[in-house]
Amino acid sequence: MKDAAHVEKLLTKARTIAVVGAKDKQGHPVDGVGRYLIQAGFTVIPVHPKRQTVWGLRAYPTLTAISEPVDIVDLFRAPEYCPGHAREVLQLRTWPLLFWMQEGIANQEVQVILEDTPVTIVEDHCLLKFHKKISGSGHG
DSSP, X not given: OOOHHHHHHHHHHOOEEXXXXXXXXXXXXXXXXXXXXXXXTOEEEEEOSSOSEETTEEOBSSGGGOOXXXXXXXXXXXXXXXXXXXXXXXXXXXXXXXXXXXXXXXXXXXXXXXXXXXXXXXXXXXXXXXXXXXXXXXXX
């Protein structure tokens, strides 16, 4: 992570997180992270093309289907799908503070797509681990 202090500052401002690739299947990393974020007090918006609900919350098929502003787009998708989600971010009325690609996920094309926006890109880092580190949280 290039500028952890900047990311930490943005994360402390964030309240709403769209979790792309959300699914509530026990044992999957996305399930643990999603549940943690909910317990930590964030408004979590699941994004999945086929599921109607995840974690008891309404799920949206795409980022652009969400009507409220989102502070963080948290991606649990294979790297090759990330540029498509970055292009979706460009279509949002309000851009997120952070475009977060979870551990093991990185894609250079995302940098190019979002370079003319104020969106901060995080690659190959776990949002849960980062949040626990900066908050000293015992959640999860």
